[in-house]
Amino acid sequence: MDDWLRRELQLIEEQGLTRKLRTFSTGNENEVVINGKQFLLFSSNNYLGLATDSRLKKKATEGILKYGTGAGGSRLTTGNFDIHDQLEAAIADFKKAEAAIVFSSGYLANIGVISSVMKTGDVIFSDAWNHASIIEGCRLSHAKTIVYEHADMVDLERKLRQSHGAGKKLIVTDGVFSMDGDIAPLPEIVELAKEYKAYIMIDDAHATGVLGNDGRGTADYYGLKDDIDFTVGTLSKALGAEGGFVATSSIAKNYLLSNARSFIFQTALSPSAIEAAREGISIVQNEPERRAQLLKNAQYLRLQLAQCGFEVRGGETAIISLIIGGSHEAMQFSEKLMEEGIFIPAIRPPTVPKGSSRLRITVMATHTIEQLNTAISKMKKIGREMGIVRVPGT
Known part of the structure; x- marks a missing residue:
């Protein structure tokens, strides 16, 4: 095995694709220490500086003191604390949605929604530049996945028009694309979804806390929050904590709770992460x-x-x-x-x-x-x- 792995690593190196870990000995401040040296940091998703904010640290510590360092199980067994429910209520209010459900990461949230909602016979229309977690969710769903050119509404409409069948249709897109930072053309997507009777899911990881009124994200930025079926987001970027969420309808939340495998089998978020996230949401709004x-x-x-x-x-x-x-x-x-x-x-x-x-x-x-x-x-x-x-x- 090692000989084969060595040859594969050599090929990776020849292509300039070798990856290495950098070790931080400080938090994600604007100045950090990496491998013992000081640098200005221009690569962190800690957009608002909340991951190192003293108020989030205080709330995280309070969570540990009251509940301990870990949740001790999945949400459906022993890991559902009252603060999980309070966090979901805060997210729903923040996103102006009926309900929200928290996952242990945004990656798991994307996988959970797509793989549980979309089935064999359904069709997913996915932007070519969508995040890897969306791509994995499409693969796990067993639905047919049709990739449309990045933010190309002519191509999306053509593919919607050419798609036939009795199954559900889902258009899925990043709200803010993680590599170029461009914003999805959500108004046009909403129009097409209505015309072709498709549902809409957006991954708002890089928009939450950054775009829209009070940092509510892409849909609010465009004034379209009532037209999105599933808004996935993360607590680990602008909000300064850890974990992922889905803001949606109450009935959709109940469906995900019983069907999303990445929710059912995940260990619940730790108390420190929950309390830090609640404080982060409050600060973003205020x-x-x-x-x-x-x-x-x-x-x-x-x-x-x-x-x-x-x-x-x-x-x-x-x-x-x-x-x-x-x-x-x-x-x-x-x-x-x-x-x-x-x-x-x-x-x-x-x-x-x-x-x-x-x-x-x-x-x-x-x-x-x-x-x-x-x-x-x-x-x-x-x-x-x-x-x-x-x-x-x-």
């Missing part, structure tokens, strides 16, 4: 200035990098993709940034299409203007050295 600062920081960095001559993708969110191209070149750029004290990992195939390897930059509300300018200066310098950008007059 401190809109955090979200405003996050989006202001992202817009500034995006515009400055574009003016430097980089190919920059992304729109209004905290995710900025700086396109490099080749896997080896993206890795080299990332390594040079580390030498300069900036941590931005390279993203390579199969996570992104071949030839579009990139630096996936994520901004936090806690980044200062000085830190943003330092990152811009270092990226411009390396971009020129590598021949990726040419800056006029310099």
Whole structure:
């Protein structure tokens, strides 16, 4: 076995796709210590800085003191505490949904919804850039999966029109796409879903806490919260905690509770994660200035990098993709940034299409203007050295 694995790893290395762990000895602040060295961090999903907020730490500690460090079982056996119910009520209120159900991760939530709701004879229409957890959910469902071109509503309508059969139809899309940070064209999706009698599921992992009124997400951003059947989200990004959820109707919640295998057989979220998540939701709703600062920081960095001559993708969110191209070149750029004290990992195939390897930059509300300018200066310098950008007059 080891000989075969060694050959496979050699092939991976030759393609520039070797992956390594980086060890943090601090939390995801704007400045961190990795492998004993200090870096400015521009790769965390801790968008609002809540994962290291003292108030979430305090609530997490209180949860441990009252309930212990672990749930002790699945929600359907011994692991359902009163605070699980309270968290679900808070999520439902936050998302303006009838009900919510909590999973131990967003990955499990996506798998649980798709694999339990969609069956043989049904058809799923999935955006080509959807997250891996959505793809896995489609595979597990045994429904027919039709992939439409990324955010291409002409292609989606053509495929909806060509699809026949008596089974259910489900359109599933990320709300904010994790690699480019672009927002799904939800108004057009809703129109098509109504015309072709399809249900809609959105993965709001990168939109929750970032977009819409009070950070409620993509549907609220567009004013379409009443048109979505399943909104999946995570508690582990802007909300600063851990776990996933589905905001939906009361009857759909009851169905998932009895049918979603990734809910039935999961160990329940720990008390510390539950209490931190409840506090995170409260802060997001009561401190809109955090979200405003996050989006202001992202817009500034995006515009400055574009003016430097980089190919920059992304729109209004905290995710900025700086396109490099080749896997080896993206890795080299990332390594040079580390030498300069900036941590931005390279993203390579199969996570992104071949030839579009990139630096996936994520901004936090806690980044200062000085830190943003330092990152811009270092990226411009390396971009020129590598021949990726040419800056006029310099």
